[in-house]
Amino acid sequence: MKSSHRRRNYVLGAAAAAALVGAAAVATPTPAASAADSTSAAKPTVVLVHGGFADASNWNGVIAGLQKDGFPVIAPANPLRGLPTDAPYISSVLKSIKGPIILVGHSYGGAVITNAAAGNPNVKALVYVAAFVPDTGEKLGDLIQKYPGSEIQAALNQVPFTNPDGTTGTDLYLRPDRLRDVFAADLPEKTTQLMAAEQRPFSASSFTDVTTAAAWHTIPSWGVVAGADKSIPPDLERFEYRRAHAHVVEVPGASHVVMISHPDVIEHMIEEAAASTS
Numbered sequence: 001m002k003s004s005h006r007r008r009n010y011v012l013g014a015a016a017a018a019a020l021v022g023a024a025a026v027a028t029p030t031p032a033a034s035a036a037d038s039t040s041a042a043k044p045t046v047v048l049v050h051g052g053f054a055d056a057s058n059w060n061g062v063i064a065g066l067q068k069d070g071f072p073v074i075a076p077a078n079p080l081r082g083l084p085t086d087a088p089y090i091s092s093v094l095k096s097i098k099g100p101i102i103l104v105g106h107s108y109g110g111a112v113i114t115n116a117a118a119g120n121p122n123v124k125a126l127v128y129v130a131a132f133v134p135d136t137g138e139k140l141g142d143l144i145q146k147y148p149g150s151e152i153q154a155a156l157n158q159v160p161f162t163n164p165d166g167t168t169g170t171d172l173y174l175r176p177d178r179l180r181d182v183f184a185a186d187l188p189e190k191t192t193q194l195m196a197a198e199q200r201p202f203s204a205s206s207f208t209d210v211t212t213a214a215a216w217h218t219i220p221s222w223g224v225v226a227g228a229d230k231s232i233p234p235d236l237e238r239f240e241y242r243r244a245h246a247h248v249v250e251v252p253g254a255s256h257v258v259m260i261s262h263p264d265v266i267e268h269m270i271e272e273a274a275a276s277t278s
Contacts, residue, residue: 044100044124044274048075049090049116051107051131052202053174053183053195054257058106061263066270078109080202083209087115100124102274104266105131106259107232108206111140118213125273126219129266130226130256133240134211141207143240149233151182158204171201182230186255221246222273224258224266231256247272 046066048059056075063073076093079086090112094101101123105113110131117123132140144150155178159171174183179199180192187195223241225234227250241248251258251265259266 043071044102044278045072045074045097046102046104046270046274047090047094047097048073049103049105049109049113050075050078051105051109052080052172052206053179053199054106055198055200058257058260062259062266062270065263065267069267069271071271071274078112080108080200080206082203082205083111083115083211086112086206087212090116091120094120094123097122100277102127102270102277104129104270107131107256108140108202111206111211114215115211115213117215117219120215123215123219124277126216126221127266127270127273128221128223128237128241128244128246129259130224130229130232130237130254131240132232133216133221133223133244133246134214135243136211136214138211139208143236144207144232146239147233147235149230149235151178151230152232155179155182159201170204172204173199173201182256184255184257184260185228185230186253186261187257216244216246220273220277222269223248224269225250226254226256226258227252228254229256229258247276 048062050056050058056077059075063075066073074093076090079089094116099122102125103113103117103123104127106129110128111134113126114134117126132143134140134143155175157173157175159173161169161171163169174196176196179196180189184192184195221244223237223246225237225248227234249265249269251262254262
């Protein structure tokens with residue numbers, strides 16, 4: 001059953017989380033299966049899926065708050081090799097977890113969770129953070145052109161690589177001189193310099209891969225709009241969340257990495273989703 005649409009604006013201060021790109025919070029299916037211990041058995045497991053140019057450490061601030069409140073958390077490494085690889089991988093992680101799941105995706109990770117959660121009865125809520133939310137048959141390359149405002153294409157560095165079958169693929173990086181402006185403008189420059197050096201590329205095929213299942217049709221959804229996003233246009237985020245009948249929070253002035261600059265907002269939304277589906 002689809003949830004009703006609600007919109008709330010958060011007036012936020014200017015404080016940003018300045019150094020949340022430390023060691024990645026990566027888990028394998030074995031820890032996933034045992035994540036819920038006796039102290040948090042009553043709470044759902046929160047699974048956090050990062051997007052391109054990033055790793056699981058982008059969730060550090062959110063993880064800290066959730067763990068403090070007793071939630072078991074898994075932040076797996078998204079392979080970033082395209083939906084046909086990434087969605088089944090995340091799906092396998094989800095299948096290893098016993099009990100209810102709150103599944104969260106940032107940016108490209110939103111497309112991954114949309115496909116990966118389909119048909120899994122343990123996934124009780126989807127939380128999209130400045131994310132792509134494709135429908136069946138859609139491509140991200142088409143979605144991102146639906147509304148103006150994305151500056152990501154002009155900031156890309158394309159690097160060819162050889163696939164196992166001998167064909168050539170293309171990895172996408174953000175140019176170091178553009179990363180802060182288009183990706184993380186509300187973070188300190190020292191932090192974004194580290195992010196530029198540590199970024200993980202993702203395959204350009206991600207923009208041409210076709211979504212084969214859209215879990216938001218049957219799973220209640222929540223969505224965070226990053227008000228100053230220059231990667232995914234805020235109007236696209238609003239359109240996607242409206243289409244999914246999601247509960248929506250807007251964060252004025254937030255960059256694409258709103259989970260780093262405003263982890264408290266993301267934590268609150270995840271916990272709201274968990275409470276609403278318990």
